[in-house]
Amino acid sequence: MIKKNQKINKILNFSLLFIVAFYFSLQKQNLATAQNNNINSEVIELISRIDRASSNKDLETLNQYISPQFSSEDGLDNQTFLSTLESLWNSYTNLTYTTNINSTEENQGQLIINTTTIIEGSKQENGETVNLLSEITARQTIENQQLVGQEILTEKTRITTGANPPDITFRLPESARAGQVFDLDAIVEDPIGNGLILGGIKEERVNASLFTNPQPIELDALSAGGIFKRVTISEGDHWYSAIFIRDDGTTMITQRVRVE
Structure with missing residues (x-):
């Protein structure tokens, strides 16, 4: 479990x-x-x-x-x-x-x-x-x-634990304009099969309080091979995080999108 x-x-x-x-x-x-x-x-x-x-x-x-x-x-x-x-x-x-x-x-x-x-x-x-x-x-x-x-x-940043962490491809731009719309794709490359895998993504504007008080990510059981979301970014740099957890491993990726 x-x-x-x-x-x-x-x-x-x-x-x-x-x-x-x-x-x-x-x-x-x-x-x-x-x-x-x-x-x-x-x-x-x-x-x-x-x-x-x-x-x-x-x-x-x-x-x-x-x-x-x-x-x-x-x-x-x-x-x-x-x-x-x-x-x-x-x-x-x-x-x-x-x-x-x-x-x-x-x-x-x-x-x-x-x-x-x-x-x-x-x-x-x-x-x-x-x-x-x-x-x-x-x-x-x-x-x-x-x-x-x-x-x-x-x-x-990529963080992994376990003997077999999920292989994840994370697709989003490194920079964007305030108000720009783009697609965030967090793709699980491994077959999910009949196993249980939990996943979630989070968007947050970068600020000093998050360094010492990180906020949780809501997790859902996945029935498909990833999470796909259309994002409209607001002003200021943002962190986008995706995490996938299963019994034999966990992978989390965090990427900054710089707002120009």
Whole structure:
């Protein structure tokens, strides 16, 4: 029998903590690539320091690189950013980050860095392995060797548990205009057959409160191979989540749609 309420609440908490991970963890193997691409050596050194602090889960040192005036488009400030990050580190002790610097530019004394980060991790929870995989592109704003602003450009997170999590294809745009209509398709690629599978989707506008207080998703028994919905998006970035649960595994996907 699927313990759906217990399982879905845990997965939601994992997801919304996961996506606020610090996106500046440049792995050593990428330093040579950055140097070959003529990335400013001061940028490489700064990101390397942040990488060491993040890898060591050294919140005190990391705080030196986060401006007291830090703000993000998602409504996080210095305090909420660091406290949520600490909660993430308490939940997952083996996160790995692979970050590429896509571009850098200077603008009125500020350094703008565009990055793409892949974050992977897993943990044991009640005898089950929870696997995380996320890809995020972000725009970071640096001033006086501190992070003063962060803007998430694209974001997609997949979380799985169990021996045989459902194989899900999630289709929706990465960006849209306010008022635009589009189709959200969450397709279960595995045959459902006679087995029971529960599924649900959720739409929510991104805001700071959701990082620490994720809302539940209503689940229904599925008789077809997925969930299909036509969406009209309102102003502000939105998260769209789909979750599918069966006795031998669970898959949840969360994707940001950026409203331009």
